[in-house]
Amino acid sequence: MKQGYLRxxxxxxxxxxxxxxxxxxxxxxxxxxAALALVWGFCILSLVLLTGxxxxxSLCQATFAGVxxxxxxxxxxxxxxxxxxxxxxxxxxxxALGLLVGLPALRLKGITLAIVTLGIALVFDRxxxxxxxxxxxxxxxxxxxxxxxxxxxxxxxxxxHLLAAYEILLALFCIVALLMVNLHQxxxxxxxxxxxDSELAAATMGVNLTRYKLLAFGLSAAIAGLGGSFYxxxxxxxxxxxxxxxxxxxxxxxxxxxxxxxxxxxxxxxAFMAFVPDVLTxxxxxxxxxxxxxxxxYDWFQLAVGVLLVIQLIALPDGVWGDxxxxxxxxxxxxxxxxxxxxxxx
Amino acid sequence: MSQFAxxxxxxxxxxGIFALAALGIVLIFRATGVLNFAHGAMGMFSTxxxxxxxxxxxxxxxxxxxxxxxxxxxxxxxxxxxxxxxxELAVFRWIRTREPVVKAxxxxxxxxxxQSAASLIWKNNxxxxxxxxxxxxxxxxxAGVPIGANYIVIVVVALLLAFGLGAFLKYTALGRAMRAVxxxxxxxxxxxxxxxKVGAVSWMLGSLIAAVAGILITPFINFDTTSLTLLILxxxxxxxxxxxxxxxxxxxxxxxxxxxxxxxxxxxxxxxFPRLVALTVILFVLIFRAPRGMxxxxx
Numbered sequence: 001m002k003q004g005y006l007r008x009x010x011x012x013x014x015x016x017x018x019x020x021x022x023x024x025x026x027x028x029x030x031x032x033x034a035a036l037a038l039v040w041g042f043c044i045l046s047l048v049l050l051t052g053x054x055x056x057x058s059l060c061q062a063t064f065a066g067v068x069x070x071x072x073x074x075x076x077x078x079x080x081x082x083x084x085x086x087x088x089x090x091x092x093x094x095x096a097l098g099l100l101v102g103l104p105a106l107r108l109k110g111i112t113l114a115i116v117t118l119g120i121a122l123v124f125d126r127x128x129x130x131x132x133x134x135x136x137x138x139x140x141x142x143x144x145x146x147x148x149x150x151x152x153x154x155x156x157x158x159x160x161h162l163l164a165a166y167e168i169l170l171a172l173f174c175i176v177a178l179l180m181v182n183l184h185q186x187x188x189x190x191x192x193x194x195x196x197d198s199e200l201a202a203a204t205m206g207v208n209l210t211r212y213k214l215l216a217f218g219l220s221a222a223i224a225g226l227g228g229s230f231y232x233x234x235x236x237x238x239x240x241x242x243x244x245x246x247x248x249x250x251x252x253x254x255x256x257x258x259x260x261x262x263x264x265x266x267x268x269x270x271a272f273m274a275f276v277p278d279v280l281t282x283x284x285x286x287x288x289x290x291x292x293x294x295x296x297x298y299d300w301f302q303l304a305v306g307v308l309l310v311i312q313l314i315a316l317p318d319g320v321w322g323d324x325x326x327x328x329x330x331x332x333x334x335x336x337x338x339x340x341x342x343x344x345x346x
Numbered sequence: 347m348s349q350f351a352x353x354x355x356x357x358x359x360x361x362g363i364f365a366l367a368a369l370g371i372v373l374i375f376r377a378t379g380v381l382n383f384a385h386g387a388m389g390m391f392s393t394x395x396x397x398x399x400x401x402x403x404x405x406x407x408x409x410x411x412x413x414x415x416x417x418x419x420x421x422x423x424x425x426x427x428x429x430x431x432x433x434e435l436a437v438f439r440w441i442r443t444r445e446p447v448v449k450a451x452x453x454x455x456x457x458x459x460x461q462s463a464a465s466l467i468w469k470n471n472x473x474x475x476x477x478x479x480x481x482x483x484x485x486x487x488x489a490g491v492p493i494g495a496n497y498i499v500i501v502v503v504a505l506l507l508a509f510g511l512g513a514f515l516k517y518t519a520l521g522r523a524m525r526a527v528x529x530x531x532x533x534x535x536x537x538x539x540x541x542x543k544v545g546a547v548s549w550m551l552g553s554l555i556a557a558v559a560g561i562l563i564t565p566f567i568n569f570d571t572t573s574l575t576l577l578i579l580x581x582x583x584x585x586x587x588x589x590x591x592x593x594x595x596x597x598x599x600x601x602x603x604x605x606x607x608x609x610x611x612x613x614x615x616x617x618x619f620p621r622l623v624a625l626t627v628i629l630f631v632l633i634f635r636a637p638r639g640m641x642x643x644x645x
Contacts (some may be wrong), residue, residue: 119628127616248457300462305459
């Protein structure tokens with residue numbers, strides 16, 4: 001058991017060391033993508049916890065992230081709070097909303113939960129984030145501008161803030177990912193998995209469904225909110241568009257596509273979501289065979305996500321990462337079996 | 347009082363759209379066990395195909411306006427049937443034995459793909475003129491309240507389609523086959539009910555109804571690719587009122603929701619507020635009354 005903890009800790013440190021230097025050579029656009037990849041990565045990580053571990057469907061993760069982002073923006077703009085305080089408030093606000101969304105989830109599961117969470121995403125997208133009643137929270141139609149926000153001495157409008165935000169986000173991501181993998185092995189993780197496999201059986205074995213389902217929703221929303229509360233620092237402003245209902249649907253689609261049961265798939269999904277549209281719009285125009293001109297816009301990304309999701313669910317039910325992992329493990333055990341046979345012959 | 351009556355008319359026609367969209371969802375869910383989140387997106391895409399014929403292309407000078415309208419609607423509906431057929435053949439035939447949630451997530455993929463494909467072709471942020479079935483200016487006075495002809499068309503079409511669908515399911519051989527499959531696909535196939543054919547017909551019919559709803563609603567909402575796609579929430583709310591099985595209750599639920607979403611706009615000027623009404627209705631229905639269809643079709 002101890003050995004498992006140590007191995008996971010080493011893996012997290014290696015992952016941080018391997019990924020930390022990557023955006024150093026990038027231009028500002030790609031540095032922004034790298035930081036954004038981790039913001040979205042947190043949102044998909046929150047789905048790994050909620051859907052992958054506990055088996056609860058959610059189509060409103062972008063709402064949780066948006067509440068985190070707006071709460072952080074409000075703290076910085078209205079109350080002139082330090083950014084660290086803003087992040088804490090953002091996470092707490094998302095956690096509270098997660099508990100609230102978890103309440104109906106106590107009586108629902110599967111498809112009906114998907115409908116309710118879609119409704120919540122739509123209400124926040126069209127009403128809370130856009131209506132004038134909530135201007136105190138959303139900063140009106142212009143959103144919050146947080147250029148002067150400062151975290152650990154890094155100003156949001158400085159030339160190096162993207163790189164610094166990336167390093168902080170990456171460190172946090174590795175820590176949260178490590179905590180999540182450890183959680184999966186702990187008693188609470190076993191209860192979560194029992195709920196995923198069968199709520200009835202879990203309740204029969206004495207798992208407190210109310211407590212653990214609410215906890216799952218709260219924790220998941222807090223993780224999404226942690227990513228979201230960094231959004232103002234990364235982007236310099238908050239607006240409804242990044243957190244609208246289609247982002248929530250994309251989170252669900254990409255999480256399932258990459259493998260909703262695996263923590264590394266969240267990082268992969270976040271990178272996919274941040275880099276691919278930018279690369280497409282940057283290099284996706286020109287002429288093909290000197291004759292046909294093409295212009296690939298952002299919509300192509302969502303089209304690809306939709307089509308890939310359908311293909312993946314039919315062909316690779318465990319997601320891209322899950323499938324690769326399964327193949328690697330099978331190859332590894334086949335190799336081991338072969339070498340051990342050779343040894344026994346010798 | 348006349349203001350109240352005017353809002354009632356708007357609410358009823360909006361409700362007619364919800365009822366229509368929900369009928370397609372219930373039909374597909376009962377026959378195939380797929381809760382179709384892409385229903386709005388499918389209707390949206392077919393509606394834009396009709397729009398393309400109506401406004402996008404030049405018409406021969408000899409063609410009168412009603413013929414253009416008829417041609418646009420015919421092409422849009424034909425496309426919808428084709429879309430339903432292709433989706434069933436390419437996607438849903440292969441996932442019949444998977445869990446309901448996986449099927450629903452697949453429809454989210456289809457939603458995203460259709461929505462962005464439509465945005466690519468028809469430019470999402472552009473203003474699109476709506477498709478008028480009846481002339482825009484035609485109004486009738488009923489008990490002192492002016493009612494636009496397009497409103498009447500919606501309510502009539504919704505009721506006609508609901509009764510037609512009910513009769514189809516009850517009295518035709520194919521309708522009986524669909525009900526048999528929705529009750530128990532395994533024993534239905536043992537009784538030589540053509541399960542593949544039933545699936546294909548349900549998707550074609552469902553897609554057709556979605557297109558009818560989409561074409562009818564264009565004069566009343568912001569006609570773009572996202573608004574029609576997101577109509578799915580209201581349609582799902584109406585379908586849940588019907589327990590995902592009952593056609594009459596679904597239609598009733600659609601009209602009820604239309605009124606519930608319209609009356610508050612007398613006092614609350616907010617584009618987003620009706621979404622809150624829909625969510626409240628969904629929560630209310632789900633918490634106090636589990637959808638009956640879940641146990642029947644939600645295998």
